Amino acid sequence: MSETRQIREVTSDNREEVFNAAYDGSYYTILGCAGDLNEWTAGYQELLEARGIGTPKEFVTFKGADMNEIYGLTGNNAYDEGLTFLMFPLDGLDVPKLAIFRLQAEDKWFDDIVDNNRRRQEAINEQG
Numbered sequence: 001m002s003e004t005r006q007i008r009e010v011t012s013d014n015r016e017e018v019f020n021a022a023y024d025g026s027y028y029t030i031l032g033c034a035g036d037l038n039e040w041t042a043g044y045q046e047l048l049e050a051r052g053i054g055t056p057k058e059f060v061t062f063k064g065a066d067m068n069e070i071y072g073l074t075g076n077n078a079y080d081e082g083l084t085f086l087m088f089p090l091d092g093l094d095v096p097k098l099a100i101f102r103l104q105a106e107d108k109w110f111d112d113i114v115d116n117n118r119r120r121q122e123a124i125n126e127q128g
Helices: 015-024 037-050 064-071 095-105 110-127
Strands: 007-009 028-031 059-063 084-088
Touching: 007 037, 015 059, 015 064, 015 110, 028 095, 028 110, 037 059, 037 084, 037 095, 059 064, 064 084, 064 110
Parallel strands: 007 059
Antiparallel strands: 028 084, 059 084
């Protein structure tokens, strides 16, 4: 197995830039990563390599509070502020194989998460 990648954290200084890149690049996103993120990245790398998908170039982590603030999520549409997300770009990966893996793992594409939350939030705002 290859060396585990460093995990980049989203901060208030880079949040908008990282989220825009993740949205535009449809980053692979895992919701609810509890415990040691290094174990998550090592485990995903091992699974992806074993299935011939490739190795993510980087991993990025952020919290539900970041999503809530940037996308204006409220009420039942808001994430738990401490919920941990882990995502990675698709560059250099076999995306068709990754898409099948994503369905099996029940993970998401970042742009789908944002678009679905946006639609739900618009409905909440119209009711309010």
